[in-house]
Amino acid sequence: MRACSYNRWMSEAxxxxxxxxVQMPERDIRLASAALLFATDAYPHLEIGRYLSRLDxxxxxxxxxxxxxxxxxxxxxxxxxxxxxEYRGNKDSYYDPRNSYLNEVLDRHLGIPITLxxxxxxxxxxxxxxxxxxxxxxxxLLRYEACSGPIYIDAFEQGAILSECDxxxxxxxxxCQSGRIPPEFLATAGTKAVLMRMLxxxxxxxxxxxxxxxxxxxxxxxxxxxxxxxxxxxLRGQIYLHLHQCERAVxxxxxxxxxxxxxxxSATVQRYLLxxxxxxxxxx
Numbered sequence: 001m002r003a004c005s006y007n008r009w010m011s012e013a014x015x016x017x018x019x020x021x022v023q024m025p026e027r028d029i030r031l032a033s034a035a036l037l038f039a040t041d042a043y044p045h046l047e048i049g050r051y052l053s054r055l056d057x058x059x060x061x062x063x064x065x066x067x068x069x070x071x072x073x074x075x076x077x078x079x080x081x082x083x084x085x086e087y088r089g090n091k092d093s094y095y096d097p098r099n100s101y102l103n104e105v106l107d108r109h110l111g112i113p114i115t116l117x118x119x120x121x122x123x124x125x126x127x128x129x130x131x132x133x134x135x136x137x138x139x140x141l142l143r144y145e146a147c148s149g150p151i152y153i154d155a156f157e158q159g160a161i162l163s164e165c166d167x168x169x170x171x172x173x174x175x176c177q178s179g180r181i182p183p184e185f186l187a188t189a190g191t192k193a194v195l196m197r198m199l200x201x202x203x204x205x206x207x208x209x210x211x212x213x214x215x216x217x218x219x220x221x222x223x224x225x226x227x228x229x230x231x232x233x234x235l236r237g238q239i240y241l242h243l244h245q246c247e248r249a250v251x252x253x254x255x256x257x258x259x260x261x262x263x264x265x266s267a268t269v270q271r272y273l274l275x276x277x278x279x280x281x282x283x284x
Contacts, residue, residue, distance in 0.1 A: 016041075019224035022192060029191045032122040035102040035115075035198060041217035046103055054106060055119075058085070059126040066127075070146040073129055077120060078159035085109060087116060089156035097214075100202045113140040114197050116155035121194070133189035139170065140197060143188070196225050212242040230259035234269050237276065246280035 018037040021029055032055050036048045058080060066076035081087050090099050090110040098104035102118060105111040111119070117133055117140050124131035130145040134152070141162070142153040152162040167181055189197065199222050206215040219236040226232060237252035253273040260266045 016220065016224070018221050022195070022225050026191050030122070031118055031125070031191050031194060032102060034191070034195055035118055038195070038199065038218075038221045039101045039103050041221070042097075042101060042214070043103060051103055051106055055122050056126065059123045062123055063127055070144050070148075070151060073124075074144060074151065074153060074159065074161070077123065081120065081123070081155075082158045087111065087119065088158065089113070089116065095205055095208075097202055097205050100198055100205070111156075112201065113154070113156040114194065114201060117142050118194055118198065120153075120155050120159075133194050134186055135189040135193060135197065136167075137171065137185055140189070140194075143186070192225055196222060199225075210242075212239050215239055216243065228259060230256045230269070233259065234272065237269075238272055241272065241276055241279070244279075246276050246283060249276040250280060 016037075017040075018034060021034050021037060030052075032052060033048065036046065036051055040046050040048075061084075062076045062080045065079055066073045087105075087109045090096060090112065093099070094112060098108065099110060099112045100115055102115060105115045105119065120142055121131055121133055132143045132145065134141040134143050139154070139156070142155055144151040144153065152167060154160045154162055164181070167186075168179065171181060171185065199218050203215055203218045203222070206212075206218060216236075216239050219232060219239060223229070223232050223236060233252050233256035237249045237256060240246070240249035240252060250273065253269055253276055256269045257266060257273065260269060
């Protein structure tokens with residue numbers, strides 16, 4: 001059997017709803033909808049509408065308690081999400097994959113920084129509030145864009161407000177000599193960046209467990225977000241090798257090479273591609 005080409009494979013493969021929604025302009029993507037869509041890979045009978053309705057109800061409750069000031073709004077978010085609903089960080093089982101699926105977070109009221117932040121973001125955005133995600137190293141944060149200056153929030157720590165001093169302490173080993181926080185550490189994370197970080201967490205867990213079956217759809221969703229990322233295609237090819245799906249492995253690795261060109265990393269891709277072609281030939 002001949003190895004299937006990338007173009008033929010992609011044209012024949014069914015399109016996942018997540019892959020469709022992330023092609024929309026970022027401003028038109030509801031974060032919670034996209035997060036629940038990628039969760040359907042693990043939970044095929046998930047009722048997305050029911051979870052979105054629950055989030056809408058949370059937004060109505062927050063709005064009814066909110067003051068007019070930024071701190072009044074943040075207090076309302078914290079009151080409903082952390083106090084009344086008791087959402088909290090799962091410090092005892094941080095690497096439980098359920099912490100990275102929004103449906104599980106909503107059911108169990110447990111999560112990690114990125115998923116709890118996604119909950120806060122969805123509620124705030126439903127109300128039109130200027131809350132943003134921050135791709136802070138190692139620990140995702142939130143930022144409210146107030147007229148008086150940015151307010152940083154840690155959703156994992158019950159909505160704690162963080163001062164600039166607090167942020168510097170978290171980065172003590174990474175700060176430059178001036179003691180100033182590098183701007184890229186406080187850069188805004190848009191909807192797609194939040195989704196990618198959620199998927200990265202899951203991928204890391206499944207790779208650590210050598211759970212190739214669970215890792216495969218995660219990589220498929222990541223490729224939909226970043227189709228030009230050669231490293232993702234290479235890793236996807238390696239996963240297919242582990243799953244003994246050599247035709248798909250060859251297609252992914254060949255496409256990774258097309259994207260990589262003469263990049264130094266292409267030697268690694270070529271090595272995996274050679275192994276995939278050898279296995280495919282032996283199976284025929």
